[in-house]
Amino acid sequence: MMMRVEGERSRRRGALAPLKRELEAEARALGFCALGVARATRLGPEGEQLRAWLAAGxxxxxAYMKRHAAVRRWPRHPGMLPTARSVVMLAWAYPQQQDIDLGPGRVAKYAGGRDYHRVLGKALRKLAFTLEAAGYRSRAGVDSLPIFERAWAVRAGLGFVGKNCCLIVPGVGSHVFLGALVTEAPLPVDRPQPSRCGTCRLCLDVCPTRAFVGPGRLDARRCIAYLTIETRKPIPEPLREGVGDWLFGCDACQDVCPYNRGQRRSLDPDTLEPFAPRLALTQSSAAQWLDQDEAAFDALTLGSPLRRAKREGLAANAAIVLGNAGGPEHEALLARVAATHPSERVREHAAWALPVLRRRLPQVP
Ligand code: B12
Ligand code: SF4
Ligand code: SF4
Incomplete structure (x- = not known):
């Protein structure tokens, strides 16, 4: 919704520090743990990184990454907000402690609870309304806006980007979601923070599928998050073993990071609540994800990020999990699915997993 209040607007123009403070207080009350502001200029060097990343394929x-590439680099693009003066970046923490382990089968920590697009989207719209009520047109988005979120988060001083590509908020870590507000309000800006990785390279070395082509440079096509969530094609065979027991997403390069071992003292524990793992998910099993009907899938994924991978994708992932980490009780199931599942993609993944599982099982003389 766009709203203009001209009188308010001129009154506020010279006094935007109070508007920023109002926004910060509201953001904290809504559940965000950090807010920072950057001037809405072109993303020069970061835009070049993005261009090179896309050019390398x-x-x-x-495909959506390529479609909006120009807008991602420039918030005053006609496709965004030509009158933009500031980019407000926000972070919201999610639980970092417990692994979501379905035994076998792991789900990335960001995906255990409610879909972050909905939770953050609603909160961002409230903040946009505050800016609009003060007379400044604003656009809010989490993922949905073509915004290069990590690059803007660095510019807005929220934290630094580690060698694992993730935005690390000092005192909170990298298990955070990012959201953006592009606004006409010329708010006071924050200063970017320098990288604090030093000589550490734990994340680069731990990646099971060797997805990093260099520090801070990821070939998404090899990343387990891409393979288990984004792709609609079969997972390439040479990468299947590396997928290990990840059913959806991957946290390996964040779990080893020393910045994720902090106490997070500044956090209000209530703000983690929407993203706490749901019981129905933690009680589900990889066997169930491999072979469930549409109604069961719908019930289990209602309002959850897992829905993005679709029933077929999760079934294919589950086959790989059972091949890599299943037990003797999964052998007959995999054999049946490999022979009879209606999806060619799922049948093929199960057919791959069966001999992998058999090789791992103790041989009966
Ligand atoms: C496409 C995408 C993916 C792709 C590609 C990820 C990637 N690294 O590019 C896939 C599907 C693999 C993915 C995976 C994940 N994603 Co994702 N993803 C996105 C999306 C939509 C765009 C990212 C993008 O622009 N990539 C292009 C490349 C060039 O950018 P980048 O790597 O992010 O950019 C930084 C580095 O390249 C770095 N850099 C470049 N050169 C160098 C050199 C050095 C030395 C260093 C240190 C850094 C560095 O600088 C860039 C920032 O300026 C954003 C949302 C958004 N609208 O921005 C979410 C987003 C980045 N994803 C997010 C999350 C949570 C994840 C996962 C953790 C999910 C999971 N647990 O499975 C993983 C993490 C994988 C990883 N290590 O990056 C969060 C990140 C939060 C955070 N703390 O950073 C975002 C912001 C979504 C959100 N709104 O919260 N994701
Ligand atoms: S999320 Fe997993 S697969 Fe992707 S880069 Fe990090 S460790 Fe590698
Ligand atoms: S694991 Fe080490 S190198 Fe990787 S992001 Fe964390 S501090 Fe940086």
Whole structure:
């Protein structure tokens, strides 16, 4: 919704520090843990990184990354907000402690609870309304806006980007979601923070599918998050073993990071609540994800990020999980699915998994 209040607007123009403070207080009350502001200029060096990343084809099937590339680099693009003066970046923390382990089968920590697009989207719209009520047109988005979120988060001083590509908020870590507001309000800006990785390279070395082509440079086509969530094609065979027991997403390069071992003292624990793992998910099993009907899938994924991978994708992932980490009780199931599943993609993944599982099982003389 766009709203203009001209009188308010001129009154506020010279006094935007109070508007920023109002926004910060509201953001904190809504659940965000950090807010920062950058001037809405072109993303020069970061835009070049994005251009090179796309040119190398690292985005794979994520065609949307290419479609809006120009807008991602420039918030005053006609496709965004030509009158934009500031980009407000916000972070919201999600639980970092417990692994979501379905035994076998792991789900990335960001995906255990409610879909972050909905939770953050609603909160961002409230903040946009505050800016609009003060007379400044604003656009809010999480993922949905073509915004290069990590690059803007660095510019807005929220934290620094680690060698694992993730935005690390000091005192909170990298298990955060990012959201953006592009606004006409010329708010006071924050200063970017320098990288604090030093000589550490734990994340680069731990990646099971060797997806990093260098520090901070990821070939998404090899990343387990891409393979288990984004792709609609079969997972390439040479990468299947590396997928290990990840059913949806991957946290390996964040779990090893020393910045994720902090106490997060500044956080209000209530703000983690929407993203706490749901019981129905933690009680589900890879066997169930491999072979469930549409109604069961709908019930289990209602309002959850897992829905993005679709029933067929999760079934294919589950086959790989059972091949890599299943037990003798999964052998008959995999054999049946390999022979009878209606989806060619799922049958093929199960057919791959069966001999992998058999090789791992103790041999009966
Ligand atoms: C496409 C995408 C993916 C792709 C590609 C990821 C990637 N690294 O590019 C895939 C599907 C693989 C993916 C995976 C994940 N994603 Co994602 N993804 C996105 C999306 C939509 C665009 C990212 C993008 O622009 N990529 C292009 C490349 C060029 O950018 P980048 O790597 O992010 O950019 C930084 C680095 O390249 C770095 N850099 C470049 N050169 C160098 C050199 C050095 C030395 C260093 C240190 C850094 C560095 O600088 C860039 C920032 O300026 C954003 C949302 C958005 N609208 O921005 C979410 C987003 C980045 N994803 C997010 C999350 C949570 C994840 C996962 C953690 C999910 C999971 N657990 O499975 C993983 C993490 C994988 C990883 N290590 O990056 C969060 C990140 C939060 C954070 N703390 O950073 C975002 C912001 C979504 C959100 N709104 O919260 N994702
Ligand atoms: S999310 Fe997993 S697969 Fe992707 S880069 Fe990090 S460790 Fe590698
Ligand atoms: S694991 Fe080490 S190199 Fe990787 S992001 Fe964390 S501090 Fe940086």
């Amino acid at each position: 690292y985005h794979g099937e994520m």
